[in-house]
Ligand SMILES: [Fe+2]
């Protein structure tokens with residue numbers, strides 16, 4: 001059985017199934033291991049890890065600890081409660097329509113970021129005028145349909161990670177600002193800080209950046225320096241607010257003080273840096289990297305919710321989750337009527353998505369695929385379903401959306 005336990009409960013012979021360390025987005029590489037001695041405890045503690053998942057079928061059990069399934073159900077209930085607290089309505093145009101605009105924005109974003117990287121390599125100051133123009137366009141797109149741009153940035157080649165990650169983190173920050181009606185000027189500085197939070201990686205040697213295996217201590221120290229490099233580069237740009245370069249400098253700080261470079265704690269970390277930290281980790285864990293495959297968007301929400309207990313500002317994380325919506329596209333859900341389907345779009349109400357139905361559990365029959373806009377019916381989502389147990393991938397639910405997505409992906 002998989003159990004969630006605190007690291008104090010670990011002892012030799014226990015098999016760690018998941019080190020649960022994705023909140024530390026620069027060091028996600030460790031997988032599974034048997035605890036050999038208590039030195040491991042010290043290492044985990046030094047990395048800021050508080051809770052891990054163990055497998056009692058592959059190693060010793062511990063006294064307390066909760067079945068992982070139970071912990072997950074509790075998280076799922078909490079997520080849905082969060083969304084119900086503020087199901088704000090917003091204007092929306094159909095996904096397909098906005099996808100066309102978003103595709104152009106994505107191309108433009110790629111060129112803005114490539115140019116920025118080029119000028120950094122040449123030692124020139126960072127040019128942000130075009131980036132500001134781009135961010136205005138992104139902001140408008142997200143106001144019309146919050147899914148289009150984020151979905152497009154998820155289609156990325158593995159070597160495009162840093163490029164698409166910059167756009168995607170900026171898109172999440174813009175989505176947050178839009179949802180909470182943050183004033184335009186502040187929105188702009190948060191988004192520009194988000195877009196260039198990792199620009200310092202340009203100065204980290206490529207062999208370290210793309211190394212598929214575990215980094216040596218020296219390599220890891222160099223990797224960690226990227227946040228200082230980012231703030232130095234951001235400072236070369238004319239007229240940027242201090243908040244933007246603080247986001248470069250402090251996006252790896254963690255609320256419990258276990259982050260870097262300055263080991264800041266709680267509200268010593270400025271709010272913009274707290275926000276970009278959440279968006280950064282959410283994008284990192286839900287994207288394919290050179291060394292591992294992505295988890296789904298719902299699983300990503302569960303994780304940042306779980307980690308907000310220690311590693312992020314809890315209240316801000318809850319707000320971030322609300323802004324994304326707890327039914328991201330692709331989530332498998334059950335409705336009150338007993339129908340099962342997959343979320344294929346959002347409506348003006350965050351807890352009433354459009355669901356493509358494929359099964360009726362009450363009658364135990366497959367249904368011909370059809371879409372229900374929950375904002376127009378009495379039916380509602382009652383819980384999540386495991387997409388694997390329904391073999392959702394085989395159902396080809398996304399043929400029409402996927403065609404658009406693939407057409408928008410770079411060659
Ligand atoms: Fe970073």
Ligand SMILES: [Fe+2]
Pocket residue numbers: 165197198280
């Ligand atoms: Fe990042």
